[in-house]
Amino acid sequence: MLLNVANVSKSYARQPNGGVGARSDQDLVLNAVNISMDRRQTVALTGESGSGKSTLLHLIAGLDVPDQGTIMLNGVRINAASDAARAAIRQRGIGIVFQQFNLVPSLTVLANIRLQARLAGREDKAQIDAIVEALSLQSQLSKYPEALSGGQQQRVAIARALAVRPKLLLADEPTGNLDETTSDAVLEQLLALVDATDCALLMVTHSNHLASRLQRHLRLSQGQLQDMQLGTCA
Numbered sequence: 001m002l003l004n005v006a007n008v009s010k011s012y013a014r015q016p017n018g019g020v021g022a023r024s025d026q027d028l029v030l031n032a033v034n035i036s037m038d039r040r041q042t043v044a045l046t047g048e049s050g051s052g053k054s055t056l057l058h059l060i061a062g063l064d065v066p067d068q069g070t071i072m073l074n075g076v077r078i079n080a081a082s083d084a085a086r087a088a089i090r091q092r093g094i095g096i097v098f099q100q101f102n103l104v105p106s107l108t109v110l111a112n113i114r115l116q117a118r119l120a121g122r123e124d125k126a127q128i129d130a131i132v133e134a135l136s137l138q139s140q141l142s143k144y145p146e147a148l149s150g151g152q153q154q155r156v157a158i159a160r161a162l163a164v165r166p167k168l169l170l171a172d173e174p175t176g177n178l179d180e181t182t183s184d185a186v187l188e189q190l191l192a193l194v195d196a197t198d199c200a201l202l203m204v205t206h207s208n209h210l211a212s213r214l215q216r217h218l219r220l221s222q223g224q225l226q227d228m229q230l231g232t233c234a
Contacts, residue, residue, distance in 0.1 A: 001072075002167060002200050003060065005035040008069030009223075010055055029055050031223030032069070035202075039167070042194060042201040044211035046228075047220035053204045056220065057170045060202070061094055062086030074167055091120045095161030095199070099173035101153045103145040109156050110141040117163040124165065127197075131159045134193050151182040158190055162197055169194060171203040175210065187213060 011026040029052040037043055047053050058064045060071055062078045063086075071078045073093060078086060090096075095116075103112050113132065117123040132138055135155040145153055154174060161169060174190070175183035187210055194201045203214065211217045217228040 001036055002039045002041075002074060003035065003037040003202075004070075004072040005033060005056075005060065006070045006072075008033045008056075008059060008066045008071060010052070010059060010064075010066050028223050030059075030066070030220075033220075033223070033225055035218070035225065037168070037200050037202065039200055040195060040198055041216070042191060042214040043203070043216040043218060044214040045202060045204045045218050045220060046206065046208065046211050049206075051220045052223065053220055054172055057096075057172055057202070057204060060168075061096060061170055062090050091116075092122065092164070093167045095164055095166035095169040097154075097157050097161045097169065097171040097174045099176040101145070101157045101177075103153060103156055103160075105145050107144070108141065109137060109143055109145070109148070112145065112156055113137075113141075113159045113163055116160055117165075120164050122164050124163075127165060128159075128163050130196075131162050131193060134196070135159050135189050150177050151186060154178060154186055155189065158186070158193070162193055162199065165197065166199055169199050169201045171201065173204055173206065176206065180209075183207070183210060 008030055009032055010030040011028045013026055033056065045053050059066050065079045073089065076089060078089060081089065104115065107115065113128060114123060132141065135158065137155055137159060140148060140152060175186050178186060191213065205211055219226045219228050
């Protein structure tokens with residue numbers, strides 16, 4: 001098992017009347033959530049806006065810690081690690097693709113793709129060349145992000161995340177800014193790369209159509225997960 005999320009809960013404090021004073025009630029965002037994923041497995045996560053999808057991804061990535069429960073990645077308990085240890089786990093074992101691309105505007109496409117891998121000490125030219133070819137980015141490498149279309153920028157963001165050779169790829173609405181045709185094309189390339197690189201994928205999406213392309217479909221509602229194939233809590 002690559003990822004095991006067990007009985008994870010997360011609440012955030014509400015401030016009364018939007019003020020800055022004492023804490024008021026707690027908003028329970030995640031309530032005893034469980035997920036298990038194997039290597040090369042692809043899982044879609046859907047749910048209404050504000051249901052906690054991004055919160056769950058942030059917890060798995062070690063960007064935040066749960067109030068209770070455990071998150072194990074490749075045998076390491078992420079939520080028990082220090083900030084520095086979580087950053088190291090994230091840098092070497094987790095790839096993250098955001099909806100807003102987050103490319104560095106002053107760097108070329110190739111430099112953007114190489115950036116994370118170089119920082120992690122995991123740059124592999126042959127691997128990067130294969131990813132660039134799979135995503136049809138060969139003719140874009142010397143350009144800057146502003147010269148690219150939205151679909152091309154998202155491909156660069158995917159290439160950058162996979163260049164680190166992660167065990168787990170977390171994608172938060174990776175095609176949310178793209179039209180349906182481009183979304184389908186980007187997802188097709190993403191799934192092929194995930195399979196080729198022995199990586200697992202957990203993807204947040206608002207699209208049931210895209211979710212149906214992945215092996216499992218989980219829906220987050222009222223703090224709990226439902227397996228849409230089985231019709232039961234995950």
